[in-house]
Every structure is written in C-alpha cells, then in structure tokens.
Amino acid sequence: MKLALRELRRRPGRFGAAGLILTLIALLLMFLGGLLDGLIRSSTGAMYALDGDVVVYTASAEDSFLRSRIEPTLRSTVDGVDGVASSAGIGVVQLGARLADKGPRDLLDVVVFGPEAPPLGVDALPGDGEAIADTTLQEQGVQVGTELSVGPARSTLTVVGFVEDTQYLGQAALWTNPETWRTVLTDNRPDQQLGDGVFQALTVRVDDGAVAADVADAIDIATGRSTASLTVVAAAEGLPGVEQQTATFNQIIGVTVGIAVVVVALFFALLTVERASLYGVLKAVGARSGTLFGGLVLQAVVLSAVACVIAGSAAIALDAVIPPGSIPLRISGTRIGQSAVFLLVAAVIGCAFSLRRLLRVDPASAIGSGS
Amino acid sequence: MNVNGASVPALSLQRVRKVYAMGDSEVVALDDVDLEVAPGEIVALVGPSGSGKTTLCSIAGAILSPTSGRVVVAGTDISGFNPKQLTAVRRDLVGFVFQSVNLVPFLTARENLLVVDEIGKRTGAPARARADQLLGELGLADRAKNLPAQLSGGQRQRVAIGRALMNDPKLVLFDEPTSALDSKLGMAVMELIQQEMKARGTAAIVVTHDERITRFCDRSVHMDDGRITKS
Ligand SMILES: Nc1ncnc2c1ncn2[C@@H]1O[C@H](COP(=O)(O)OP(=O)(O)O)[C@@H](O)[C@H]1O
Ligand SMILES: [Mg+2]
Numbered sequence: 001m002k003l004a005l006r007e008l009r010r011r012p013g014r015f016g017a018a019g020l021i022l023t024l025i026a027l028l029l030m031f032l033g034g035l036l037d038g039l040i041r042s043s044t045g046a047m048y049a050l051d052g053d054v055v056v057y058t059a060s061a062e063d064s065f066l067r068s069r070i071e072p073t074l075r076s077t078v079d080g081v082d083g084v085a086s087s088a089g090i091g092v093v094q095l096g097a098r099l100a101d102k103g104p105r106d107l108l109d110v111v112v113f114g115p116e117a118p119p120l121g122v123d124a125l126p127g128d129g130e131a132i133a134d135t136t137l138q139e140q141g142v143q144v145g146t147e148l149s150v151g152p153a154r155s156t157l158t159v160v161g162f163v164e165d166t167q168y169l170g171q172a173a174l175w176t177n178p179e180t181w182r183t184v185l186t187d188n189r190p191d192q193q194l195g196d197g198v199f200q201a202l203t204v205r206v207d208d209g210a211v212a213a214d215v216a217d218a219i220d221i222a223t224g225r226s227t228a229s230l231t232v233v234a235a236a237e238g239l240p241g242v243e244q245q246t247a248t249f250n251q252i253i254g255v256t257v258g259i260a261v262v263v264v265a266l267f268f269a270l271l272t273v274e275r276a277s278l279y280g281v282l283k284a285v286g287a288r289s290g291t292l293f294g295g296l297v298l299q300a301v302v303l304s305a306v307a308c309v310i311a312g313s314a315a316i317a318l319d320a321v322i323p324p325g326s327i328p329l330r331i332s333g334t335r336i337g338q339s340a341v342f343l344l345v346a347a348v349i350g351c352a353f354s355l356r357r358l359l360r361v362d363p364a365s366a367i368g369s370g371s
Numbered sequence: 372m373n374v375n376g377a378s379v380p381a382l383s384l385q386r387v388r389k390v391y392a393m394g395d396s397e398v399v400a401l402d403d404v405d406l407e408v409a410p411g412e413i414v415a416l417v418g419p420s421g422s423g424k425t426t427l428c429s430i431a432g433a434i435l436s437p438t439s440g441r442v443v444v445a446g447t448d449i450s451g452f453n454p455k456q457l458t459a460v461r462r463d464l465v466g467f468v469f470q471s472v473n474l475v476p477f478l479t480a481r482e483n484l485l486v487v488d489e490i491g492k493r494t495g496a497p498a499r500a501r502a503d504q505l506l507g508e509l510g511l512a513d514r515a516k517n518l519p520a521q522l523s524g525g526q527r528q529r530v531a532i533g534r535a536l537m538n539d540p541k542l543v544l545f546d547e548p549t550s551a552l553d554s555k556l557g558m559a560v561m562e563l564i565q566q567e568m569k570a571r572g573t574a575a576i577v578v579t580h581d582e583r584i585t586r587f588c589d590r591s592v593h594m595d596d597g598r599i600t601k602s
Contacts, residue, residue: 283458287462
C-alpha cells in the first residue's frame, strides 16, 4: 500500500491528467446536483414553508390549489379526524405584478398566498393590503414600502417585509392575510371567486407523535375520499414539473457518474498495461495479485478523494461568486458529499476493469527480458 | 511445510521436464533434469545461450511450473502447487536476482528492499533493521536514499541482491548477475555474493557463461540443450 501511495507522491505528473478530468467530473456532479436542488427549491420553496405537515386538496383538484375548494363543512370533518391537531385554510392566486416606476409591460410573476397561518420564517401575517415578499423580488428593486399593482385589476399590495426561499413554480410568493388574498382573487379572477370561509386547501398540523402520511390517509377516509391529502413533501414533489426535472437531472448525473467509471477504467487499464513489467517483478518476489490490486484501488480512491476536495472547494467558491438569483444554484454539504460518494464508487468500479489484466500478469515476465 | 533440518537439500529436482508450446511446435527447454543443491551450497550453472539455464532457475524459484517431474525446495514439494501457493513459496522460501535488474524505479534503494516486507510478512521494524544491515553489508549504506536512476549498474545489482535476501530465503537464484557489468565489477559482485551466502549458510545457484565466475562457487553444473551434461 505504501508502494501505491509513494508512486502517487513521487510521480504526480503521471496521475495529473486523470486527476484533472476527475476533478472536472466531480465539479460537474456537484454543479448539476446544486442546480437540481436550486431548481427544485425555486419550484417548491413555498410549499415547504407552509406551516403544517399535511396539505388537503379536494379530490377532483389533481393535487393543485387552482381547482381545489374546501367548504367549511368539509373542513370541520377534517378537524375531527384523529391525529389532526389544527388546520389552517390557504388560498393561492398567480398574477402579474407591476412596479410603479417600471413600464406597464414589465410584469413580475408573483403568487399571492393567503394562509390563515403565517409561513415558516414569518412571525405574524401582515395587515390588510400588505404583503411579505419573497427575497428574490429584491433583485427587481422591491423594498420594504414598495407598492405593487397586482393583476389586471391593479390591486395594490404594500411590501412590509421579506422571507427567504418561498418561491412557487419559479415565481416569487407574496404572503398576505386571507382577507387580502380573497379580495385580490375576487378583483382579478372574478370567475374563481370563493365565498367567505371557503379556501382552496387546508394545511394540517398533526398531533405530536402522529405520522403525517397516516393522518393524510385517515383524513381522506373520513371525508369519504372527497379530499386528496398529501404530506408537505409529497405535495411539493407533486407540483407540475418537479418530478420530471428531478428525473432528468438524475439521469444526467447518472450519465456523468458513468463517464467517471469509464475515465477511471481507461486510465487505470492503461496504467496496468504500462506497469505490466513492474507487476511481473513484484509478483516474482512474492506479491499477491490481491495486494497489487488493492494498491491500484487505493490510488484511484485517493485520486478521486483529492479531486472531490478540489471540486468541493471550487463549488463553494463558485456559489459565493455567482450573483444570487442569476442561476438557481444551491450548493449544499449533502450534495457535495453525495457527489464525492458517487465518484469514489465510480473509481472502485472503474478499477475492477483492470483486475483481469492484472491477474494475468505472469511473474515469469520478470525473467523474460534480456536473456 | 516440511522440516527444514540441515540435512534437507535446499533444492532437489527429479526428472524435471519443461516443454514450451510455440504455436504448433514445441521447445523442450528442460529434458529430464536431476539436480540437488545442498544447504549453503553455491552451484555455478554454466552453459550456452538457450540451454535452459533460466528455465531451470525459474522452476527452482517457483516462477514457472514444470511440465513434469518433482521440485522440492527446502523440503517442500512444490510440484503440484497452484499459482497462489507458488506465490507463497516465492515470498517465503526463495530469492531471485534477475538478469535484467528490475528495481522499482520510484523507490529508493532502501525502499526497494522493504517492498519485500510490505508485500509479504509486514514485520515492520525488524524488516527495517534487516534492510539497513543488508545495505551496510553490500556497501550501500550511504546510497540507501538514492533512487535506482541515481545508482551505477553495480550498485543497482547489489540492491537487487539485497532484495533477494530480505525474506531470509533458503535458496537464492542468480540469473547471470554479472552479465551487465564489466569483468572487474563482475568479480567484485561475485565475491560479495559468495560472502553473503556463506555468512548466512544460504544455498544459491549462479547462472553464468563466464568460467571465471565458477571459482566463487562450490561446484559447477554444465547444461546443454536442456540437459545437465557435467556436474
Ligand atoms: N517463454 C518461452 N516460450 C517459448 N520458448 C521459450 C520460452 N522461454 C525459453 N524458451 C526456449 O527454451 C529454451 C531454453 O531457454 P532459457 O531457459 O532461456 O535458456 P538460457 O537461459 O540458458 O539461455 C530456448 O530454446 C528458448 O528459446
Ligand atoms: Mg537465460
């Protein structure tokens, strides 16, 4: 093993090309993962910010706020289900918003949320005609005190504060109280108008110790399947496009890991060919193939680990220099760690392709030359 | 493993035959060879090129398997051994000095000796002490930290001898150890081989074309065309 490590240390040039490629692959893995996390976050952040464990839609709504209607009678049925600690109504409307000093065509896409319970990160719901805005709106010049004209009816909402990470399908959330939401909805989407006490959905907090998924099932049974209840995670993952985005990115990440396997396989296969005479000599003086293969794997793992450390640092640096909001990149320790594990596994698998060639090296090759 | 008493020969070859398949034809490299090497005995193996000297050493050194016949190294019959068992024999019982000096290029002289311990018994400190002692005896104490590329041909040959002695073998096989050296250096290396073997009581076979080398050996065995012609 010392032999393998000494070779890495004393002949770094020999491993330079492979190390560089592995570093770039590691960076690509971390970048792709970060982009996926960022995209998912910009689609689902508002869902995860909801103050509850379960989201209740009506069954016909196809897990979307838009077509969902929860009447007060249905809500009281939900409230009576075992495991439900409390429920809060919520309504949503997607609209365009204008800033006073921008042109009339310069629309910001916003989602007005009117929950009965403030989202995570917000202490109390704002007053009538006021909104707490997602921080991504700050890049559009929105500040505390900015008045936004929302929708075709130009309903005015005054921004009174900000909250992070509450985008919904790529659009920034404006958190209002339920009355303000109801007014905005009535003014701008008269066809979707809802009566007093009617919400689009409910967020439910479950009792301590209760399992959210079980409570969701119990609610649907209690309402005779007129509701479709999901855990917050399931509701977020069920938003349009989220599953497809995740699947697509995971495929790209998979292909990238595959490329890493190929790179390691090719590089170490080449190295094994180059080292045939060295391996012959070592076998002739009593080295087992297993010991030599262990050294090879160790080299691949160390090389990949170094690549991951460099790439991880580069990813963190990249995250720091990329202006927030320009691309939805979200570099996390979990992603960096996961990418590192993928690369290390790829390295070990890649080495396996050299095993047969290494086993075939004949100790007799050590005596062959020069006779 | 058998008892390794003083009376057990270091090597015993009985009717050893080695046939190489070369496409359709066959080459008989060893033709029913019988040879016994006593413990501590140094045997010179002399013969023209192609007479089977390297093949004999390789079989005695557990690097090749014979086509037929019996090979007993220090009391252990290795004739039917599988590759894994042969590896263990190379690791524990024999030492080999190859015709072309095959040192690990990125390891220092000392590390080239220690590699034997690293891939073998992993004794650590005793192995380091042994490597230092061998380097001292071989006149390489001040070269211990040099890479092979920084050593002369004679020095490299001495490192290879040190490596062959690291595992305290019962039998060392030297395949033309002086062929790459000029004759004065060659004689010096032979003298060193003789000293090292006699000091340890280790048996050796020294392959050579050079009749002058035989005076460092206890006896000479002549080979021609795969047979031992004169002992
Ligand atoms: N790997 C091999 N394959 C085929 N023939 C071989 C091989 N090694 C040696 N020989 C043949 O066996 C004979 C003995 O070779 P060798 O033992 O190398 O002789 P020496 O060391 O005395 O020169 C020669 O005819 C040689 O050509
Ligand atoms: Mg030869």
